[in-house]
Amino acid sequence: xxxxxxxxxxxxxxxxxxxxxxxxxxxxxxxxxxxxxxxxxxxxxxxxxxxxxxxxxxxxxxxxxxxxxxxxxxxxxxxxxxxxxxxxxxxxxxxxxxxxxxxxxxxxxxxxxxxxxxxxxxxxxxxxxxxxxxxxxxxxxxxxxxxxxxxxxxxxxxxxxxxxxxxxxxxxxxxxxxxxxxxxxxxxxxxxxxxxxxxxxxxxxxxxxxxxxxxxxxxxxxxxxxxxxxxxxxxxxxxxxxxxxxxxxxxxxxx
Amino acid sequence: xxxxxxxxxxxxxxxxxxxxxxxxxxxxxxxxxxxxxxxxxxxxxxxxxxxxxxxxxxxxxxxxxxxxxxxxxxxxxxxxxxxxxxxxxxxxxxxxxxxxxxxxxxxxxxxxxxxxxxxxxxxxxxxxxxxxxxxxxxxxxxxxxxxxxxxxxxxxxxxxxxxxxxxxxxxxxxxxxxxxxxxxxxxxxxxxxxxxxxxxxxxxxxxxxxxxxxxxxxxxxxxxxxxxxxxxxxxxxxxxxxxxxxxxxxxxxxxxxxxxxxxxxxxxxxxxxxxxxxxxxxxxxxxxxxxxxxxxxxxxxxxxxxxxxxxxxxxxxxxxxxxxxxxxxxxxx
Numbered sequence: 210x211x212x213x214x215x216x217x218x219x220x221x222x223x224x225x226x227x228x229x230x231x232x233x234x235x236x237x238x239x240x241x242x243x244x245x246x247x248x249x250x251x252x253x254x255x256x257x258x259x260x261x262x263x264x265x266x267x268x269x270x271x272x273x274x275x276x277x278x279x280x281x282x283x284x285x286x287x288x289x290x291x292x293x294x295x296x297x298x299x300x301x302x303x304x305x306x307x308x309x310x311x312x313x314x315x316x317x318x319x320x321x322x323x324x325x326x327x328x329x330x331x332x333x334x335x336x337x338x339x340x341x342x343x344x345x346x347x348x349x350x351x352x353x354x355x356x357x358x359x360x361x362x363x364x365x366x367x368x369x370x371x372x373x374x375x376x377x378x379x380x381x382x383x384x385x386x387x388x389x390x391x392x393x394x395x396x397x398x399x400x401x402x403x404x405x406x407x408x409x410x411x412x413x414x415x416x417x418x419x420x421x422x423x424x425x426x427x428x429x430x431x432x433x434x435x436x437x438x439x440x441x442x443x444x445x446x447x448x449x450x451x452x453x454x455x456x457x458x459x460x461x462x463x464x
Numbered sequence: 465x466x467x468x469x470x471x472x473x474x475x476x477x478x479x480x481x482x483x484x485x486x487x488x489x490x491x492x493x494x495x496x497x498x499x500x501x502x503x504x505x506x507x508x509x510x511x512x513x514x515x516x517x518x519x520x521x522x523x524x525x526x527x528x529x530x531x532x533x534x535x536x537x538x539x540x541x542x543x544x545x546x547x548x549x550x551x552x553x554x555x556x557x558x559x560x561x562x563x564x565x566x567x568x569x570x571x572x573x574x575x576x577x578x579x580x581x582x583x584x585x586x587x588x589x590x591x592x593x594x595x596x597x598x599x600x601x602x603x604x605x606x607x608x609x610x611x612x613x614x615x616x617x618x619x620x621x622x623x624x625x626x627x628x629x630x631x632x633x634x635x636x637x638x639x640x641x642x643x644x645x646x647x648x649x650x651x652x653x654x655x656x657x658x659x660x661x662x663x664x665x666x667x668x669x670x671x672x673x674x675x676x677x678x679x680x681x682x683x684x685x686x687x688x689x690x691x692x693x694x695x696x697x698x699x700x701x702x703x704x705x706x707x708x709x710x711x712x713x714x715x716x717x718x719x720x721x722x723x724x725x726x727x728x729x730x731x732x733x734x735x736x737x738x739x740x741x742x743x744x745x746x747x748x749x750x751x752x753x754x755x756x757x758x759x760x761x762x763x764x765x766x767x768x769x770x771x772x773x774x775x776x777x778x779x780x781x782x783x784x785x786x787x788x789x790x791x792x793x794x795x796x797x
């Protein structure tokens with residue numbers, strides 16, 4: 210079992226030091242085998258948290274710590290964090306021409322393996338083929354340039370393809386459901402569910418209960434004003450769908 | 465000296481002040497038997513630059529692709545291993561041909577030129593690959609297109625040389641169409657100037673320029689894009705895009721789009737940018753575990769790809785990618 214711990218995390222935007230903190234003391238522990246959902250209104254720090262865990266250079270940790278199995282990862286570069294087991298399914302994945310999807314995914318897998326034990330090409334292609342079939346992706350998407358000209362739905366599906374191929378210990382999925390029709394949502398959820406198991410922990414950021422009908426979480430957290438203000442089981446998401454967020458206690462900024 | 469072509473920010477006159485290095489070795493041409501190669505150019509130089517190039521080349525060759533030629537073998541022109549050279553390529557009416565010219569020449573103060581004439585109705589796919597090892601080069605590539613002719617041209621500038629490169633397309637015949645894609649990698653202390661010119665002389669002619677440049681080390685790259693629609697060229701279209709990516713703090717890049725429009729009933733446009741490396745792309749690749757060095761190489765490859773997308777020869781493309789990788793490894797070190 211592996212553990213991802215977020216301890217009293219305070220975060221600012223690096224280029225805006227005069228602005229107040231976006232995260233104001235977040236505490237959260239995700240263990241492998243668990244799926245956590247993070248909900249809450251727009252602009253309250255959910256994406257900032259995911260990006261900060263991944264090491265996006267835009268954000269600066271001003272206080273607190275992020276640890277994997279008790280080891281702080283704050284000093285690790287983005288790629289080192291990825292190799293330590295983290296994966297961020299992004300809201301707006303970058304488009305990169307000149308690099309095919311297949312080539313990129315193979316490079317990502319090989320980055321985790323020693324130089325003298327790179328994944329054999331046939332084994333890789335077979336695995337890629339199977340995973341794309343599961344995600345109902347057309348074959349030519351393997352040979353297209355990375356996210357180049359992909360529709361919104363294709364990009365999201367491609368994030369899940371990478372997730373399934375790389376097999377991280379911890380996946381942070383930032384609004385993986387936004388812009389998806391109901392069929393695409395079901396397929397993306399199928400992919401995430403296929404990863405569930407004792408070696409996989411997930412933190413799913415979403416606005417909608419809908420996704421959580423397909424990926425049933427073990428824990429639901431609500432973030433407001435840069436803090437987690439409520440934690441419960443899957444039923445919390447259901448009740449929020451009815452009541453909204455406004456009745457929950459306001460953070461200090463609103464006081 | 466006779467008048468020189470205008471090359472903003474590139475001191476062409478100064479470069480031509482030195483005597484050109486004389487030709488020492490011949491140009492090699494390989495093609496189908498139907499394609500003929502004859503010594504000499506058979507045409508006059510048009511301006512001071514061409515005078516200089518002629519003097520440099522001393523001897524020159526003309527390659528003729530006959531009317532309605534439809535052979536599948538590309539015409540391969542390989543520049544000499546050392547010394548200046550001048551090549552004229554004449555493509556007959558309604559011929560369809562792929563041309564490739566490759567330059568891996570050494571020497572100092574080189575002049576080289578390829579002059580392409582595309583007759584009416586002909587279709588040419590042209591790949592120019594500059595991988596010059598010379599120290600200072602003035603290169604002129606020019607194409608003139610007759611009515612209904614079409615040209616799809618890619619210039620891969622992967623030279624070690626400093627100097628000026630003039631890429632000129634004249635749309636002479638009505639309905640002529642040309643696309644010029646340029647991908648340039650500048651490194652070390654290279655000073656490179658590209659002036660890519662597209663002139664619509666004819667009605668309903670269409671000319672597009674797309675230039676991409678990556679600059680590392682302390683190199684300086686100038687992209688001039690000159691789109692010119694001459695009076696009388698009604699219904700003409702002239703578009704250009706010039707993009708430069710700088711990877712090092714000492715790297716310098718200029719993107720200068722210039723549009724000269726002397727006719728009303730036309731469409732024209734330009735886009736230009738000079739940027740530092742794309743942080744969002746780097747971050748994305750690294751978030752999947754790729755090292756910064758590998759991620760940078762892929763981002764640069766992707767940026768240049770937009771200029772080199774038309775290259776279908778896998779071996780050449782790999783050679784270009786390898787050059788990018790080697791250049792960046794040297795830069796990292």
